[in-house]
Amino acid sequence: MARHPDHELFREVFGRFATGVAVITSYGPAGSGGMTANALCSLSLDPLLALVCIENRARTLPIVRESGRFAVSILSSAQEHLAGVFASKLPEGDKLEGVQHHLEHGMPIIDGALAWAACELRDLIAGGDHTIAIGEVVAMGLGGGEPLLWYLGRYHAWKGR
Numbered sequence: 457m458a459r460h461p462d463h464e465l466f467r468e469v470f471g472r473f474a475t476g477v478a479v480i481t482s483y484g485p486a487g488s489g490g491m492t493a494n495a496l497c498s499l500s501l502d503p504l505l506a507l508v509c510i511e512n513r514a515r516t517l518p519i520v521r522e523s524g525r526f527a528v529s530i531l532s533s534a535q536e537h538l539a540g541v542f543a544s545k546l547p548e549g550d551k552l553e554g555v556q557h558h559l560e561h562g563m564p565i566i567d568g569a570l571a572w573a574a575c576e577l578r579d580l581i582a583g584g585d586h587t588i589a590i591g592e593v594v595a596m597g598l599g600g601g602e603p604l605l606w607y608l609g610r611y612h613a614w615k616g617r
């Protein structure tokens with residue numbers, strides 16, 4: 457049965473779209489930043505483009521804008537605690553401190569991630585209260601483990617084959 461579209465129903469509908477969980481990081485003149493994100497997808501194969509939707513108030517957004525690059529670290533189920541760290545409002549520069557990471561093309565990649573991609577920013581497009589950041593992938597890598605999942609507003613561990 458159709459219901460009148462509102463914020464609550466919007467959350468319920470898209471909450472049924474199970475996703476992985478990633479951390480978007482960047483490192484620029486003002487320091488480092490990072491945020492948990494699931495509004496992430498691959499966009500193009502030629503060229504290799506990925507996009508992430510970043511809330512306009514997220515402190516990571518100006519860092520991405522100023523540095524002109526961002527990295528995606530896709531979290532494993534063993535890294536749920538990191539999703540909490542990067543979803544928090546800890547002082548922005550503190551988030552990466554204490555989290556083991558290394559730089560690829562000047563972008564912070566979280567150690568132990570299931571997979572990662574380093575992107576040069578190609579476009580920022582307004583999308584309501586979010587901004588769509590489109591990046592060209594300049595480096596990628598694979599790690600090990602099982603994915604961390606986000607479904608119905610909660611984390612889940614992979615129970616697949």
Ligand SMILES: Cc1cc2nc3c(=O)[nH]c(=O)nc-3n(C[C@H](O)[C@H](O)[C@H](O)COP(=O)(O)O)c2cc1C
Pocket residue numbers: 477489490491492493494495496509510511512513514515516517539542543544545548606
């Ligand atoms: C599972 C999960 C997924 C999230 N996905 C996004 C997202 O795709 N885009 C976004 O802007 N915020 C997303 N958030 C919220 C941000 O992580 C949160 O606002 C964070 O505090 C932003 O950090 P910053 O202000 O340091 O940039 C998500 C949070 C969680 C827990």
